Amino acid sequence: MKVLVTGCAGFIGYHVVRRLLADGDAVVGLDHLGPYYDPALKRARVADLRRAGPLEFHVGDLADFERLRALAADVDVVLHLAAQPGVRHALLDPFSYERSNLLGMLHVLEVVRRRIPPPRLVWASSSSVYGGNARTPFAEADRVDDPLSLYAATKRAGELLAHSYRHLFGLETLGLRFFTVYGPWGRPDMAYWRFTEALFDDRPLEIYGDAAASRDMTYIDDVVDGVVAAVRRSVPDELLNLGNAEPIPLDRLVQTIERAVGRVARRIAAPPQPGDVATTFADLARAEAALGYRPRVRLEEGIARFVDWYRWWRSVR
Numbered sequence: 253m254k255v256l257v258t259g260c261a262g263f264i265g266y267h268v269v270r271r272l273l274a275d276g277d278a279v280v281g282l283d284h285l286g287p288y289y290d291p292a293l294k295r296a297r298v299a300d301l302r303r304a305g306p307l308e309f310h311v312g313d314l315a316d317f318e319r320l321r322a323l324a325a326d327v328d329v330v331l332h333l334a335a336q337p338g339v340r341h342a343l344l345d346p347f348s349y350e351r352s353n354l355l356g357m358l359h360v361l362e363v364v365r366r367r368i369p370p371p372r373l374v375w376a377s378s379s380s381v382y383g384g385n386a387r388t389p390f391a392e393a394d395r396v397d398d399p400l401s402l403y404a405a406t407k408r409a410g411e412l413l414a415h416s417y418r419h420l421f422g423l424e425t426l427g428l429r430f431f432t433v434y435g436p437w438g439r440p441d442m443a444y445w446r447f448t449e450a451l452f453d454d455r456p457l458e459i460y461g462d463a464a465a466s467r468d469m470t471y472i473d474d475v476v477d478g479v480v481a482a483v484r485r486s487v488p489d490e491l492l493n494l495g496n497a498e499p500i501p502l503d504r505l506v507q508t509i510e511r512a513v514g515r516v517a518r519r520i521a522a523p524p525q526p527g528d529v530a531t532t533f534a535d536l537a538r539a540e541a542a543l544g545y546r547p548r549v550r551l552e553e554g555i556a557r558f559v560d561w562y563r564w565w566r567s568v569r
């Protein structure tokens with residue numbers, strides 16, 4: 253199988269491409285190596301992928317439509333993971349979300365529908381689309397019209413764009429709603445990385461808002477299982493949750509990291525951040541039925557693996 257992976261230098265893209273290369277699939281990768289977080293980490297991921305197999309990697313932007321079209325010319329599946337992530341960054345740079353998440357998504361859809369026959373499209377949505385929903389666990393059939401951040405609004409917009417293209421052109425699209433993915437080679441802007449870094453640096457941890465706030469945290473290998481199943485399998489679904497179905501309170505996350513690092517944190521209470529939600533919690537019935545998705549890695553194990561990797565990364569970066 254030949255797969256175009258956008259965002260292949262990113263955290264999730266890196267891990268999925270590693271698995272695809274190991275399985276013998278042909279991979280064309282695209283990433284603009286943007287500066288949202290340290291591009292050296294993105295380059296290190298690409299270097300590691302090149303050691304793993306014959307990756308065809310291109311530095312380029314989703315905004316370059318003709319380039320994207322050329323890269324998708326003969327692939328079986330487009331796996332679209334590139335996006336501007338982050339809830340808080342949108343307050344500083346809203347237009348990066350317009351370019352990567354709105355224009356980028358439309359470009360991907362147009363590239364797919366202009367191919368005859370169109371390749372399948374699997375792409376990254378987000379649990380953030382559930383926004384302020386009170387009923388848990390979050391199920392795909394729930395109404396999602398209360399996004400609490402610009403990031404969430406652009407991901408929901410992507411779902412609606414894909415929906416209209418399915419209706420207009422009969423495309424086969426599958427949006428995966430990821431729930432707080434963590435693990436080795438992760439993202440430095442996410443809480444589990446920032447807490448670990450602060451502990452290593454012997455700095456206090458800033459705890460924003462309520463320490464009882466919780467996130468359904470999903471270990472990267474479980475997410476890769478779900479994404480690769482979605483790449484290989486044609487399913488009738490339009491949207492599927494990929495989570496862990498166990499919301500982890502912030503307090504428990506901090507304690508788990510403390511145990512893995514072997515230090516106790518000093519904590520500073522900070523005000524809640526605009527755009528944050530109280531909880532996320534995935535209903536996984538549909539993903540299990542469609543993809544055989546069943547997460548396996550528990551938080552303690554996943555965080556221990558991350559901390560081991562992070563120790564190594566600090567020693568080589």
Ligand SMILES: NC(=O)c1ccc[n+]([C@@H]2O[C@H](COP(=O)([O-])OP(=O)(O)OC[C@H]3O[C@@H](n4cnc5c(N)ncnc54)[C@H](O)[C@@H]3O)[C@@H](O)[C@H]2O)c1
Nearest residue numbers: 259261262263264284286313314334335352376430432433
């Ligand atoms: N990690 C999570 O917890 C999580 C949760 C929900 C959804 N997601 C979504 O999953 C996808 C992957 O997330 P990630 O955690 O790997 O993030 P990431 O930032 O590590 O990876 C995204 C990659 O896309 C690239 N990119 C961004 N805009 C681009 C553009 N215009 N052109 C080309 N490349 C571009 C970036 O350089 C980056 O390498 C994203 O769509 C994200 O919104 C992630």
